[in-house]
Amino acid sequence: MIPLAAVLPPAQPLMLAALLFTIGAAGVLLRRNIIIVLMSVELMLNAVNITLVAVSRAMLQLDGQVFVFFSLTIAAAEVAVGLALVVALHRSLGSSDVDDVSSLRG
Amino acid sequence: MSGLDPAFLIVGALAIVTAVGMILAKNVVHSALFMVAHFGLTAVLYLLLSAPFLAAAQLIVYAGAIMVLVLFVVMLLGRQEALLDEPIVGQRWLALAALGVLGAALVRVAALGVPAAPEGGTAVVPPAFGSPAAMGDALYTQWVLPFEVVSLVLLVAMIGAVVIAHFQRRPRNEKAGNPAIAADATEIPSPRA
Structure with a gap:
């Protein structure tokens, strides 16, 4: 169906996914705006999805793609709850800086 | 490592560029727009990896629903400041060092690749796959x-x-009943005292 896919060795998508995961981790560690941190977590989830799709294609088994489908729905649920938390925090603290959310530290 | 697909190279490079742009953008709206582009490029990547259904789902769920939700929240919260100072001294250098180790390890492992299809032979993807x-x-x-x-x-x-x-629409006098935000908060014994 897509002739390009037949010549793609599996290592290159995996390396791309590894790089994207590292970039996402960099966003989590270096940025302090809570929305950007949340989007960086999404970036890491997305990188893992790319890994699953690449391995699924290399092994010629559909299970990996089914797993990505479930991961997609869980990511949607996570973003909904996470953004609700962001809104609630912004209302009670008046800022969206992750360093301000230290009241759970005791 | 032969046979670098030019389409994959272009899409992969653009995906990395948009990801870096997302974490470096000062404006949160720019970040979100970079993220939309990144999710669109991921959908193209899924097409190249023979997952057409997931490509469509990625566009609808991620680039459509999730990012619209993020943009709604960004606009609800209003203007965000860039927050470029560093409250914990040396945190950035530590984080960059840890990220270098993490990235090197991940790429090294990923370069090993995966074994081809267990049935052996050159893997020809059936047309209905995905x-x-x-x-x-x-x-x-x-x-x-x-x-x-x-x-x-x-x-x-x-x-x-x-x-x-x-x-929650609280009545105005509830503030007095809440000891944490009462005006005489100094009389409450602190747990650190």
Whole structure:
């Protein structure tokens, strides 16, 4: 169906996914705006999805793609709850800086 | 490592550029727009990896629903400051060092690749692999129980989001009844004292 896919060795998508995961981790560690941190977590989830799709294609088994489908729905649920938390925090603290959310530290 | 696909190279390079742009952008709206582009490029990547159904789902769920939700929240919260100072001294250098180790290890492992299809021979992807028909067949027969459970998870998340973000209209005098924000908070014994 897509002739390009037949010549793609599996290592290159995996390396791309590894790089994207590292970039996402960099966003989590270096940025302090809570929305950007949340989007960086999404970036890491997305990188893992790319890994699953690449391995699924290399092994010629559909299970990996089914797993990505479930991961997609869980990511949607996570973003909904996470953004609700962001809104609630912004209302009670008046800022969206992750360093301000230290009241759970005791 | 032969046979670098030019389409994959271009899409992969653009995906990395948009990801870096997302974490470096000062304006949160720019970040979100970089993220939309990144999710679109991921959908193209799924097409190249023979997952057409997931490509469509990626566009609808990620680039459509999730990013619109993020943009809604960004506009609800109003203007965000860039926050470029560093409250914990040396944190950035530590983080960059840890990220270098993490990235090197991940790329090194990923470069090993995976073994080809267990049936042996040169893997020729069947034309129906990853099509909506094949995915539907797998989802509604082998994975039907996880499929139902995940719909329940979505329902719970929806209710949870509504409950958490619900705006409570408190009466004005409730402030006095709450000791944490009462005016004479100094009389409350501090746990650190």
